Amino acid sequence: MLSGLELKCLLLDEGVVGIDKAFKLPVRTSRSTAGPGAGKRSIALELDGHRMKVGVTRDPGQKYNLIDSEQDYDIAKNGQTIAQGVQIIPIAMHAPYQAFINLEAGCIYDCAFCVTPSMGDTKTISPERWVELILDSVKKEQVDAVAVTSGIPEDLRTTTDGMLFVVENVREALSDMAIGVEPYIEDVEDIQRFKDAGADEIKLNIETATQALFDRVCPMLDRQKVFELLPKAVEVFGKGNVTSNIIVGLGESDEEVLAASKQLIDMGVVPTLRGLRVNDGNRDRLTEALGTTPTKVPSSRLVKLSEGLKKDLSVAGMFPLELKTMCHKCGCCDIEPRWDI
Ligand code: SF4
Incomplete structure (x- = not known):
């Protein structure tokens, strides 16, 4: 039988499991509007402390299927059980045990990897209504x-101000x-404003391992500015x-990823390594920006990078991680040094 990490790697690589038409899921499926799984209906699974978000489909003929096994669930490959004792964990809003919202869909900055610019369906929810939904x-x-993230559809x-509210x-x-x-963030004062509003943790993304890649995929944003704001x-x-x-x-090398990650660690910042997901919401824009269509990142590469990240965090005295929100707390979408390595 597969271990939790082996199953997670397999599902990261495969992306989807089938469920029988008659199978009644004990949880709602989640449709992400941010992160690598944006646009898909998915559920979260856990095995031996390893969490994974996976797309689900009721279309027949899937290679991998989730099977109800009374107390918990099995994963079968072509009808043969390959993992047992799998739990389905409830997704509150976007992530297990988290109300992680994308305040506004649509984005004027149009970064090539991000699917938020192609999604406009949550645009009409006001900040007031989001507060009600979170409290509910x-x-x-x-x-x-x-946790609160957002596209920037207008300015x-x-x-x-909506996020602060x-x-x-x-x-x-x-x-x-x-x-x-x-x-x-562009105005440094906003960092203190978020703290004063009550935030405990903040994520300011450098997005790419190199400036050259950033210039291609996020030409309207300022990576240098983010580096200035992080301290x-x-x-x-x-x-x-x-x-x-x-x-x-x-298109970056592993060395470039770990060099950028080390730069962040040296500033006291915890890097979050996110594998690129290419889908209908970003494929064309990525191809245009990079001059080639990127392929899916194999889980083996994410494991290797996460091992390097964990080592660098440990050397800097920043491991174990104690983040209480967002991706490091969740651990569903990528190989995460806290839960997986
Ligand atoms: S790992 Fe991050 S993007 Fe993925 S579900 Fe969790 S919080 Fe969302």
Whole structure:
């Protein structure tokens, strides 16, 4: 039988499991509007402490299938059981045990890897309504953390103010809840504003391992500015409470990923390595930006990079990770040093 990590790697590589038409899932499926799984209906599974989000389909003829096994679930490959004791874990909002919202879909910055610019369906939900939805979710489900990200459909100030409103109001209602934010920031004062509003953790993304790749995929954003803001974020939020995404799979080498990751660690920032997912929402824009269509990042590469990341974090005294929100807390979509390595 596969171990938890082996199953996670397999499902990261395969992306989808079949479920029988008559099978009644014990949880709602989730449709992500941010992150690598954006646009898909998915569920979260757990085996031996390893969590994985996987797309589900009721279309027959799938190679891998999720089978109800009374107490828990099995995964079968062509009818043969390959993993047992799998749990389905409930997704509160986007992530297990988290109310992680994408405040606004659509984005004027149009980064090539991101599917948010191609999704406009949550645009009409006001910040006030998002606060109600989050508090409702906290009442009804097990929620340990709240997190807020957003596309920027009109202008940066409007989106930042909307995110601040949500954080402030959730904090007012839930004094003990861990709150994380993932904003794009240009005004350094906004870092302190998020802290004052009640955020515990912040993610400011450098997005790519190299500046040259950034110039291709995010020509409208300023990576240098993010590097300038990160030390301020560490000063305000504290070492280990600031994270930054590096997307893997845009054509960079492993050495470049770990060099960028080391740069972040040296600033007291926890890197978040995210494997690129190519789908209908980003394929054409990625091909145009890179001059080639990138392929899926194999899980074996993510394991290797995560091992390197864990080593560098340990040397810097930043491991074990204690982040309470967003991807390091969740651990579903990528190989995560805290849960998987
Ligand atoms: S790992 Fe990150 S992107 Fe994936 S479900 Fe969890 S919080 Fe969302």
